[in-house]
Amino acid sequence: MTLAALIVFAAALMVTPLALLLQTGLLADGVPSLDPIREALGSRSVLRALLNSLQSATVSAALALIVGTGVALLVGLTSLRGKAVFTFLVLIPMMIPPHVTAIAWMQALGPSSPLLGTLGLAPPPGTPHPLYGRNGVIALLAVQHMPLVFLVVLAALRTLPREMAEAARVAGAGPARLLRRVILPLLAPSLLAAFALAFVSALGNFGIPALLGIPGRYTTLPVLIWQRLSSFGPSMLADVAVLSALMALIAIVVVAVQMILSARSRAALIGPPQPPLHLQLGRAQWAAQAAMVGLVAVTLALPMAALFGTALVITYGLPLTFDTMTLANFEQVLFRQSVTLRAFGNSTLAAGLAALLLAGFAAFVARFATGPRGARKRLGIGLTGLAETTYAIPGIVISIAFILTFLRPLPILGVSLYNTVWIIVLAYLCAFFAVALKPVAAACLQLDPALDEAARTAGAGWGRRMRRIFLPLVAPAAGSGAILVFLTAYNEVTVSALLWSTGTETIGTVIYNYENGGYTTLAAAMAGVTVLATIGLMALLDRLGRHLPPGVVPWRL
Known part of the structure; x- marks a missing residue:
């Protein structure tokens, strides 16, 4: 049954x-046949949307990989204080819907931002929003998917046996060489998986490219599919099915390539998983703490302050004061x-x-x-x-x-x-x-x-x-x-x-x-x-x- x-x-x-x-x-x-996809790619709008999707997914996934891996190494291998709190706060942006993230950042940096208006830092009215277009889409996709990379790499660090790292340290390897010669090679399959996950997530993201890309004329495939489906033409459903099949094939190919590369880069490890290394930061302790506080402030505190600031004003564009608060x-x-x-x-x-x-x-x-x-x-x-x-x-x-x-x-x-x-x-x-x-x-x-x-x-x-x-x-x-x-x-x-x-x-x-x-x-x-x-x-x-x-x-x- x-x-x-x-x-x-x-x-x-x-x-x-x-x-x-x-x-x-x-x-x-x-x-x-692949002829429907070839015909679709003959359209300039489809080809441009495909290239924009691949560009935004690749660049944002690379940025998320760099930052997310760095944070995972800091949390998973060092004497950083407040690890549990930082981990919880770093993961919150991943749980917040992408379109909410986009709205929060639009309200944090635009000329009508209540937060910037209250601080007297708002750009002059009519100033183009700095996040509209390609760079804003890529930046917020990286912010949205960095916690995914962080989770994958942190989980991998928990499963690594520490004998090789301990042997390298006994042989005199410093933290930088230990990271370059031992830890990162062992993490290679997980890094590939993290990049693929961030890439696929960014490829299918709709909220951020819709809110930031449409005003900046930077259209991705999910937004184009939504626009085509809203057109209600006679061939609408067939057209969006072709575009959707194209996206599905890209996602499947990326995951398949990631699995092949991960299998080739996997190293056989001996011994059960053990508690990860606990490298002392020494003089870098305060710099590491400050970096984590800065990361949480930029990715979470700033946009959330702007979001709630906008929700509390009578009309969008006014500074947040006791007179305008409601x-x-x-x-x-x-x-x-x-x-x-x-x-x-x-x-x-x-x-x-x-x-x-x-x-x-x-x-x-x-x-x-x-x-x-x-x-x-x-x-x-x-x-x-x-x-x-x-x-x-x-x-x-x-x-x-x-x-x-x-x-x-x-x-x-x-x-x-x-x-x-x-x-x-x-x-x-x-x-x-x-x-x-x-x-x-x-x-x-x-x-x-x-x-x-x-x-x-x-x-x-x-x-x-x-x-x-x-x-x-x-x-x-x-x-x-x-x-x-x-x-x-x-x-x-x-x-x-x-x-x-x-x-x-x-x-x-x-x-x-x-x-x-x-x-x-x-x-x-x-x-x-x-x-x-x-x-x-x-x-x-x-x-x-x-x-x-x-x-x-x-x-x-």
Whole structure:
């Protein structure tokens, strides 16, 4: 029964939508072909958007790799003080929706910035916004995805045996040579994986390029797909399917190349993982502390201060003073605007339901993938790989795939899911399965197999062992995964940007529509509420992490 349910889940929500997308985008006269993509690339707008996407994804991923690796090395290997606090604060920008990040930075540096106006530093009215265009898109994509790199590299540092590093130190290698000759070569596969993850995430990012790129005439593929889908032309769906298939192929190729290069650069290590090095910073201690404080101030404190400053003024563009301060914008979005209340309800329903369902699916898939050899193990490994693939594919591509799949009423049932909140829930199940699976898989690897073997010897069947032994042990990790899914889906805009309709708005789409429609103070107020909710949920996960295996909650050291 469980096997059948997982197979139906994978076939209906992961394999079929993506297969239909590729079929629609890669068919010429009913025959599989790359001609539709070649024809699409013949358009100057498509080619320019593709080059902009590749440029912004590559450069921002490289910047995120440099900064994220540096922060991970500082936190993971040195005597830096306050590591847990810094780790928590560094990860918050990753949990904040990209379009909220863009809005916060737009309000922090523009000529109408309440924060700069209060400090008397605002540029003259009419001055072009410094973030509009290519450089702003690249900079904020790097800020958004630097925590991803940080997480991957920090996790890799925790698994490295320290014998080689200790031997190098005994032989007289200083910190710089130790880093260059030992640590970085051992981290090479993880660095490649981190770059690929940041690249794919930036490639599919919609919020930042839409808000900063459109005013600066710097269009990327996700924005072009959104614009084409809004055109409602006769060939609209076929056109966006071709562009979506192109993005999906790029993501798959990048992940495949990363896996090949990682396999070639992997070094065989002897010995179990041990606590990482604890290099004394000495005279550099204060410089390191100041650098981390500066990083948190620039990436988190500055934009959040600007965001809440905008939410607290009567009209956008006024400096924040006691005379211009008001809570009316928060009152408007929380109690008066029906669309915002509906959006909070829809997002809570969609994200909550997806989180609960994926926590259950993840427990069984992780159990199969880490269990004894057989059909169940092969299924578990296959579903794990499929989950990683769908997570790597940009969210806007997932949206197009689900539109193609559920545009018509369901066979036999005759029920249409299109233009309902349920299609958003199903898209979340596909897009965020890997998020729920990772902490559960990590917890499964730490379980003692002797428990299951003893129960089996005592005559307990598979179902009873799952209920009495496995599920209670992995329940905290499954809860952690559910909270991570909820955090990710609650504020997202990339997946729901093409799936929402009147009555099914989500928080992300309403914030974007407010900002795009010129209601900047309302957008800031609603974004501020979501930021506070995100931080509160992260704090809840941090408390839950005290009872979880090490490494399940990323920022708990």
